[in-house]
Amino acid sequence: MSLQFAVTATFIIMLVLTLGAIITLQMRNQSKILKDLSRKVISAEVAAVRSDLNVFLRAPALANRMVAVLMSEQYSPLDKDLSQFEVPFAHILAEVFPDQKQLSLISFGSVHGEYIAISREILTNQFSLLLKDKRTNSYLNFYKGLQSSDPILNQFSHYDPRPRPWYAPVAKSKKPAWTAAYQDYDAVQGITVSFSSPLYDRAMNFIGVVASDIKLDNFDGYLRASPNLGNGAIYIVGDNNELISHSSIEARLPRAPLLVLPTQESAKLLKPVDSANDMIKKSATLLFEKNIEDFEFDLKGEKIYGRVSPVADNNGLNWRVVILIPERDLLGTLKKDMLVTLLIVLSIGLFAALVAWKIIASITKPILLAAETAKLLAKQEWQPAIAGGLQLKETKLLANAFDEMSNALSCSFEQLNYRIRHDHITGLLSREGLLEEMLEIVKKSPEMCWDALFLIGLDNYRSIHDSIGYEQGEELLCAIVNNLKQHLPQQALFARVAETEFVICVPVDFNVVCLDDLINKYLDSFSQSFHLQYDEVLITGSLGVVCASFNHIELIDNLRNASMALSKAKDKGPISYEVFQGSMAEQSTQKIHLIAELNAAIEKNEFRVYFQPVVRLSDSKVIGAEALVRWQSGQRGLVAPGVFIPLAEESGLILPIGHWVLRESCRQIAERLKNGWASDFDVHVNVSVRQLIQSDFYQKLEAILQEFSLSPHNLTLEITESILIEDSNVIATLISRIRLLGVSIAIDDFGTGYSSMSYLHQFAFDCLKIDQSFVSRFLDNHKSEAIVSAIIRLAGGFDVPLVAEGVETLEQARRLHELGCQRAQGYYFGRPAPLEEWPEVWCGSAPSGPLS
Numbered sequence: 120m121s122l123q124f125a126v127t128a129t130f131i132i133m134l135v136l137t138l139g140a141i142i143t144l145q146m147r148n149q150s151k152i153l154k155d156l157s158r159k160v161i162s163a164e165v166a167a168v169r170s171d172l173n174v175f176l177r178a179p180a181l182a183n184r185m186v187a188v189l190m191s192e193q194y195s196p197l198d199k200d201l202s203q204f205e206v207p208f209a210h211i212l213a214e215v216f217p218d219q220k221q222l223s224l225i226s227f228g229s230v231h232g233e234y235i236a237i238s239r240e241i242l243t244n245q246f247s248l249l250l251k252d253k254r255t256n257s258y259l260n261f262y263k264g265l266q267s268s269d270p271i272l273n274q275f276s277h278y279d280p281r282p283r284p285w286y287a288p289v290a291k292s293k294k295p296a297w298t299a300a301y302q303d304y305d306a307v308q309g310i311t312v313s314f315s316s317p318l319y320d321r322a323m324n325f326i327g328v329v330a331s332d333i334k335l336d337n338f339d340g341y342l343r344a345s346p347n348l349g350n351g352a353i354y355i356v357g358d359n360n361e362l363i364s365h366s367s368i369e370a371r372l373p374r375a376p377l378l379v380l381p382t383q384e385s386a387k388l389l390k391p392v393d394s395a396n397d398m399i400k401k402s403a404t405l406l407f408e409k410n411i412e413d414f415e416f417d418l419k420g421e422k423i424y425g426r427v428s429p430v431a432d433n434n435g436l437n438w439r440v441v442i443l444i445p446e447r448d449l450l451g452t453l454k455k456d457m458l459v460t461l462l463i464v465l466s467i468g469l470f471a472a473l474v475a476w477k478i479i480a481s482i483t484k485p486i487l488l489a490a491e492t493a494k495l496l497a498k499q500e501w502q503p504a505i506a507g508g509l510q511l512k513e514t515k516l517l518a519n520a521f522d523e524m525s526n527a528l529s530c531s532f533e534q535l536n537y538r539i540r541h542d543h544i545t546g547l548l549s550r551e552g553l554l555e556e557m558l559e560i561v562k563k564s565p566e567m568c569w570d571a572l573f574l575i576g577l578d579n580y581r582s583i584h585d586s587i588g589y590e591q592g593e594e595l596l597c598a599i600v601n602n603l604k605q606h607l608p609q610q611a612l613f614a615r616v617a618e619t620e621f622v623i624c625v626p627v628d629f630n631v632v633c634l635d636d637l638i639n640k641y642l643d644s645f646s647q648s649f650h651l652q653y654d655e656v657l658i659t660g661s662l663g664v665v666c667a668s669f670n671h672i673e674l675i676d677n678l679r680n681a682s683m684a685l686s687k688a689k690d691k692g693p694i695s696y697e698v699f700q701g702s703m704a705e706q707s708t709q710k711i712h713l714i715a716e717l718n719a720a721i722e723k724n725e726f727r728v729y730f731q732p733v734v735r736l737s738d739s740k741v742i743g744a745e746a747l748v749r750w751q752s753g754q755r756g757l758v759a760p761g762v763f764i765p766l767a768e769e770s771g772l773i774l775p776i777g778h779w780v781l782r783e784s785c786r787q788i789a790e791r792l793k794n795g796w797a798s799d800f801d802v803h804v805n806v807s808v809r810q811l812i813q814s815d816f817y818q819k820l821e822a823i824l825q826e827f828s829l830s831p832h833n834l835t836l837e838i839t840e841s842i843l844i845e846d847s848n849v850i851a852t853l854i855s856r857i858r859l860l861g862v863s864i865a866i867d868d869f870g871t872g873y874s875s876m877s878y879l880h881q882f883a884f885d886c887l888k889i890d891q892s893f894v895s896r897f898l899d900n901h902k903s904e905a906i907v908s909a910i911i912r913l914a915g916g917f918d919v920p921l922v923a924e925g926v927e928t929l930e931q932a933r934r935l936h937e938l939g940c941q942r943a944q945g946y947y948f949g950r951p952a953p954l955e956e957w958p959e960v961w962c963g964s965a966p967s968g969p970l971s
Contacts, residue, residue: 891925
């Protein structure tokens with residue numbers, strides 16, 4: 120990511136976040152404002168509608184009272200002719216209520232079935248007479264004018280007002296009431312609601328019912344004419360959630376046949392859910408909750424605000440007025456204006472981002488040039504120059520800093536390169552320097568090769584270095600190098616590739632005779648001591664040689680081959696050499712594979728413990744056994760200990776193997792002791808140097824004894840003489856702790872190592888074992904017999920038992936017994952075998968009989 124992009128992107132992100140926060144807050148405030156505004160507008164609309172509705176619905180009640188006064192004064196139940204009421208009825212509707220056009224009809228029905236009414240035609244405001252009395256012969260006549268002498272427009276036979284919905288309920292209850300919506304007999308057969316009142320004469324006799332009608336179509340027109348309606352909707356529903364009136368344009372409801380009208384109590388009205396108006400249809404489900412007041416819902420992405428207001432009186436009127444106002448009626452063009460404003464702001468922001476992009480590009484150009492300069496420095500072009508772009512104060516300082524850094528890096532790189540390519544003590548080429556030097560030579564002479572490679576390894580440098588100190592150690596290395604340089608052929612390459620290893624690459628055409636002579640000279644250089652400032656030191660070296668032509672690409676392989684030859688040379692002893700043979704690589708590969716198999720054998724539990732009996736020579740009784748490890752390989756079969764034990768010690772695998780042998784030996788012997796073996800049975804287990812010097816060896820030994828409940832007196836640890844000189848103080852302390860635990864210590868292979876009366880006197884031990892190399896030939900060699908006899912007397916002097924190893928004949932056993940040796944082991948008494956394969960005579964520890 121470029122700095123220009125990062126800064127510009129940050130600017131744009133901050134701008135977007137800021138605008139987003141502003142828009143979010145604006146939308147939140149807008150929503151709050153809309154709710155408050157909708158409540159205020161709806162409240163005002165509800166107040167206006169309720170006010171107008173009160174006036175609208177008051178007219179029928181007033182008309183009924185006027186008709187009631189008129190009829191109670193002048194009507195008699197004996198009157199079968201209602202002509203005297205034609206003019207007063209017309210006067211009430213036309214003169215008293217000329218502007219209440221919602222009042223479509225006032226009527227009177229007598230207890231005898233006479234009927235008179237004045238009807239108003241809403242569009243033309245024309246009035247007409249409806250009459251049924253003795254003059255009409257039981258017909259209901261619709262006249263063109265207000266008099267019975269006017270032409271008849273329509274007639275209905277056998278008309279009786281008493282079953283009609285506006286008459287029957289009031290005649291029964293004798294109380295004023297609003298009727299349900301019903302279909303009328305007029306020309307359009309419209310749907311009507313009536314306010315009906317019972318009528319009494321002066322004697323308080325019930326004489327009929329007076330009713331004032333409101334056509335629902337007129338009611339709808341009134342709601343549509345609401346000045347604040349806008350894009351909203353107003354509708355009125357009755358008790359059963361049917362539309363009494365509405366401001367929307369709806370399809371005409373089907374009309375019932377005239378023959379059904381006399382028995383019809385109410386008309387079928389439209390349900391809000393069936394309305395053609397989407398707002399009314401969506402709000403229909405909310406009306407089932409009787410106590411609902413304010414509500415809102417979304418319709419086609421627009422918010423609709425609504426309120427339900429009850430309209431009721433004591434005359435059975437129980438309506439609810441629902442007012443719906445869409446968001447656009449409240450906002451007008453505000454939302455569109457806000458969108459335009461937002462687009463303008465975004466355009467300004469985009470323009471600002473483009474300007475910022477250009478400005479930042481100009482500012483960051485010198486920084487980009489500085490980055491390119493850094494790349495040049497990485498390519499070791501030490502004198503770069505930063506040019507171009509706007510040179511600000513900071514970038515100028517950066518350019519100067521790069522100049523100073525390039526100079527410092529140039530010096531540091533040269534020093535570092537020299538240190539990488541050369542040894543800082545001797546000044547010779549390092550391993551990396553040797554390879555680079557070869558590459559440079561090959562660049563000049565592509566055909567260049569080398570005929571031989573010498574790998575010189577110092578044998579005892581580490582111990583000498585620890586003795587003489589760091590400074591004299593470096594002085595010794597320089598002295599060795601100076602001696603070797605005296606015999607260095609021309610054009611040969613000389614390098615120090617490790618702490619104690621040096622390489623000499625002999626140039627091409629160097630003959631074999633000279634090569635042999637050179638090997639002798641290098642070895643002879645270690646035959647004399649080196650004179651240092653304060654000391655005179657004798658150090659030895661060994662030589663691994665590769666006699667094969669090679670180039671720079673094959674250097675690493677030849678170093679590896681020379682290392683293998685050097686290892687072979689060191690096995691011979693000091694001041695030795697070995698020439699690499701192809702078989703060495705094969706042996707090294709086999710060695711690696713064998714170590715890998717050895718490691719896998721630990722996980723696969725392929726090791727076995729064999730036990731060789733230790734007998735008492737006086738009576739040939741088995742008194743103990745030596746535990747010997749065997750490897751039963753799944754691939755190689757039974758592998759001899761001499762093959763894998765050295766590799767285990769070299770690779771460190773001797774630690775888990777030795778621990779396993781110790782634990783398994785203790786386990787098996789503990790089981791036999793519990794099954795009746797002699798309680799003084801002694802098992803000998805060999806312990807390696809690396810195993811013994813582990814810091815947790817004592818804790819592991821103690822844990823094994825506790826785990827198998829084995830008495831420490833039944834265990835003897837065999838250690839070689841070489842262990843005793845590794846670290847005398849540490850080993851002496853550890854041996855003392857082990858013996859205090861009750862475990863015995865035996866010195867194995869005595870006489871073959873560094874036998875010394877001093878360490879025998881310093882270290883406490885419980886047993887000596889004569890190495891089989893002395894026992895095998897002591898009958899035929901007087902010197903060997905003298906050594907064996909001396910060791911037997913030495914053991915007697917220390918008052919410890921002596922075990923002779925490698926006894927293979929009766930004669931050897933007899934002679935050892937005659938010389939005073941108490942114990943022995945060897946093939947004569949028994950070969951190593953698993954405990955389960957021991958003869959019964961061994962397992963019972965019964966004597967075999969004295970030596971005869």
